[in-house]
Amino acid sequence: MFSAYEDLLRPLLFLVDPEKIHEYTLHALSVGSSLPLFGRKAQDLQLRREVFGLSFPNPVGLAAGFDKNGIAIPALAALGFGSVEIGTVTASAQPGNPKPRMFRVPEAEAIINRLGFNNRGAAAMAERLQTLRQSPRWPAIPVGINIGKSRVVPLENAVEDYRKSLRSLREHGDYFVLNVSSPNTPGLRSLQDPAALGPLCATLRLELAQKPLLLKIAPDLTWKEVDDILRIAEPSGISGIIATNTTIDHSNIPTSRRTEGGLSGTPLRDRSYEILKYIKTRSRLPVISVGGIMNVTDALARFDAGADLIQLYTGFIYRGPGIIGQICRALRESGEHFS
Numbered sequence: 001m002f003s004a005y006e007d008l009l010r011p012l013l014f015l016v017d018p019e020k021i022h023e024y025t026l027h028a029l030s031v032g033s034s035l036p037l038f039g040r041k042a043q044d045l046q047l048r049r050e051v052f053g054l055s056f057p058n059p060v061g062l063a064a065g066f067d068k069n070g071i072a073i074p075a076l077a078a079l080g081f082g083s084v085e086i087g088t089v090t091a092s093a094q095p096g097n098p099k100p101r102m103f104r105v106p107e108a109e110a111i112i113n114r115l116g117f118n119n120r121g122a123a124a125m126a127e128r129l130q131t132l133r134q135s136p137r138w139p140a141i142p143v144g145i146n147i148g149k150s151r152v153v154p155l156e157n158a159v160e161d162y163r164k165s166l167r168s169l170r171e172h173g174d175y176f177v178l179n180v181s182s183p184n185t186p187g188l189r190s191l192q193d194p195a196a197l198g199p200l201c202a203t204l205r206l207e208l209a210q211k212p213l214l215l216k217i218a219p220d221l222t223w224k225e226v227d228d229i230l231r232i233a234e235p236s237g238i239s240g241i242i243a244t245n246t247t248i249d250h251s252n253i254p255t256s257r258r259t260e261g262g263l264s265g266t267p268l269r270d271r272s273y274e275i276l277k278y279i280k281t282r283s284r285l286p287v288i289s290v291g292g293i294m295n296v297t298d299a300l301a302r303f304d305a306g307a308d309l310i311q312l313y314t315g316f317i318y319r320g321p322g323i324i325g326q327i328c329r330a331l332r333e334s335g336e337h338f339s
């Protein structure tokens with residue numbers, strides 16, 4: 001079937017360097033966000049979900065990394081997302097890794113990135129969100145803030161660094177995510193080890209009062225490592241798991257396309273699905289499933305496997321904003337996913 005995005009717009013967008021076109025698109029969405037065009041949308045009660053104490057108008061969210069600085073929230077909400085997760089933000093502003101650092105793999109419907117948490121820092125984000133929250137443009141959807149470790153801070157000071165970000169931002173987000181799973185900050189993923197994760201979760205939980213704190217995990221963990229995380233997460237007051245981040249396993253794409261960084265999109269689909277199913281058999285924690293959801297079938301499979309919510313990144317790039325409405329329509333038609 002003809003798709004204006006996939007058949008006309010995407011071929012043009014894909015002529016431009018991936019990071020450049022991302023910047024242009026985000027800039028356009030940010031300009032759109034500053035206009036009084038985006039009022040609060042009519043809500044479809046059939047798609048509404050209550051998860052970790054928040055109300056989501058629909059269960060299809062935008063994953064972290066698209067709007068790292070939180071500059072386009074109203075426009076992203078207007079596209080139909082039921083939640084937007086901004087960040088990853090770090091305590092200090094940082095430039096990220098040298099460019100080029102973002103690559104498309106169109107034949108596999110995938111992206112590889114090694115951006116390395118390029119962002120303007122927690123204080124700048126807090127200022128922006130404070131202004132936005134006081135304006136009529138703040139959207140009627142939950143806004144999550146994904147927090148990572150500043151690159152210059154050694155791992156042994158990670159707790160203090162996450163705490164600093166959380167203190168600047170805790171008034172401004174509806175939920176918070178500890179990102180301990182990006183492959184692009186050296187050593188970050190070792191924070192998933194029980195000895196590091198326990199104190200990190202417990203300390204940060206105390207900073208947040210009642211607001212939900214989630215953990216975003218890597219797809220490259222062993223089942224034993226997933227078990228260890230689940231064992232620690234629940235008693236530490238973690239409200240849910242986001243599974244998963246990008247993978248360092250590039251075996252699903254042609255050798256010539258492999259380059260350092262995290263792989264997302266279709267090659268991640270099966271692993272992300274497996275991890276969702278595994279967590280759902282082991283824990284009662286809500287799960288936001290993300291990774292390789294590229295169409296309606298993928299999305300419905302996640303809900304069938306028990307996902308409480310889903311998020312998109314690469315599917316949004318390859319299919320365009322229309323994918324949000326397609327998934328919502330399919331969910332409406334198959335009411336069983338919302339019993």
Ligand SMILES: Cc1cc2nc3c(=O)[nH]c(=O)nc-3n(C[C@H](O)[C@H](O)[C@H](O)COP(=O)(O)O)c2cc1C
Pocket residue numbers: 063064065066068087088102111113115117146179182216244245246263264265266268290291292293311312313314315
């Ligand atoms: C270009 C790019 C940048 C990303 N940046 C972040 C980030 O800053 N923080 C984060 O937690 N995840 C980040 N991610 C991971 C996504 O949020 C998501 O977990 C992953 O891409 C799997 O979903 P997908 O297959 O739908 O893309 C990024 C992904 C991409 C493609």
